[in-house]
Amino acid sequence: MFAIRLHAFGPAEKLTLEEVDDPVPGPGQVRVAVAAAGVHLLDAALREGVRGPLPEPPALPTVPGREVAGVVDALGAGTDPHWLGRRVVAHLGFAPGGYAELAVTDAARLHDIPAGLDFAQAVTMIGTGRTALGILQFTELGPDSVVVIPAAAGGIGTLLTQYAVHSGATVIGLAGGPEKTARVKTYGAHLAVDYTDPAWPATVRARLGGRPATVVFDGVGGDIAREAVALLGPGGRHLVFGWSAEGIRDGRAHLVEGVSEQVLGPAMLGRAGGPDPLRTLELRALTEAAEGRLEPAVTRFPLAEAAAAHRALETRKTVGKVVLEP
Template identity: 80%
Template sequence: MHAIRLHAFGPAENLVHERVEDPRPGPGQVRIAVAAAGVHLLDTALREGMRGPGPGPATLPTVPGREVAGVVESLGEGVAALWLGKRVVAHLGFVPGGYAELAVTEVERLHEIPAGLDFAEAVAMIGTGRTAMGILQFAELGPDSVAVVPAAAGGIGTLLVQYAKNAGATVVGLAGGPAKAALVRENGADLAVDYKEPDWPAKVRAWLGGRAATVVFDGVGGDVARESVALLGPGGRHIVFGWSGEGLHNGAPHVVEGVSEQVLGPVMLGRAGGPDPLRTLELRALVEAAEGRLTPAVQRFPLAEAAAAHRALESRATTGKVVLEP
């Protein structure tokens, strides 16, 4: 098979498209003919050598990627024959291997893809979608809500805007540049603003006409976060789930005591509940998409152009969820 391999930590150019040995499913595993593989901002930091979320640093060479969708084409010992030929999506967990034509994972990680969702959309919901579902657990959205969504043209931001609008909230979407702001407007935001314009907070305040924001969904950090938090009224909430604008290596979110709440990790999983909280969130995300309430935005790259996908993601030139297609 062909895969993307990383032989040395460093720039995107270190991602090499090459032929490697086909993986074999072990007991309790399946092999998926990959039709779409998700790319995450975290992947770019891991590529540069940041310690990963697993039990230790990545061992090189490695095939990056932890989100895949495709068709089950081979079964390991003990796996029910009914899985063969199924359209499935899975998050691979701590084990990489997604940027490839074939990927192996445990059968317990599989979700059958609902009718009406294509492979790329399913990948978006299994990773980005589950995160959005986790974030939304901390927001009580309704007709009286005024939600501010920085990075509203991104994968998570797109879903947060849609969910808030479905709940009847007034939504202010922020994005970098007029083209991205136009996409946010098309996605349903009541007001779409280019946060690269120096006077954007004044424009938001004028449009709100005396109303204050009740919630800020912040995965950006930095100056955009500071200005967004200043739009909150008394009792407003700043829900922090990342700081992509400050960089993942040594950045820090903007937090205000009594206002900000960081929700990633154990906090999010604790609220999701169930014997497998991550799977609970994955199922919620897939149901929301299957029933038409959420539609993920997807930007597709050929598998061989994984380096270009990483460069675009790092330069904030992408919109929606970035997906590689073999």
């Protein structure tokens, strides 16, 4: 099979397409003929040798990628035969191997892809979607809510925007440049603002007419987040799930005392419930998309162009989830 391999940490050019042996599923595992592989900012950090939330950087050489969707084409010993030939999606956890034509994972990680979702949409919801649903556990949105979403054109941002709009909230979506703000508007944001314009906070205040924001969904950090937090009124909440403007460092976000709450990791899982909280969130995310309440936004690249996909993601030239298609 062909796969993207990383032999040395560094820039995106270190990702190379190579022919490697087909993986073989072990007991309780399946092999998936990959039709879509998710790309995440964490993948880019790991590519550079940054540990991020992992115990240590991946061992080299490696095939990056932790989210796949496709068709099961082989079974390991003892695996339920009903999986063979099924359209499935899975998050591989911290195990790499997604940027490839074939990937192996435990059958316990599989979900059937609901009718009406293509492979790229399904792979968007299995990781990015579950995170969005996890974040939304931390606040109740309704007609009295005024929501500010930095990076509203990103994978998580587009989903949060849609959910907030459906809840009846007033939604302010921030994005970089006119093309992205136009896309944010299509997802229902009441105001889509270009955060590269230094006057954007004044634009938001004028539109709100003195009404304060109640929630900031922040995956960006940095100056954009600080300006957004300044829009909050008394009792407002700053829900932090990333800090892309400042880079992934030690797994800790910059929190503003009295306002901010970091909502990833144990905090999120503790609210999801069930014997497997991540799986609970995955099922919720797939259901939201299948029933039409959330529409996954996708930017697609061929598998061979994984390096270009990483560069585009890192320079904020993408909309929605970045997906590789073998």
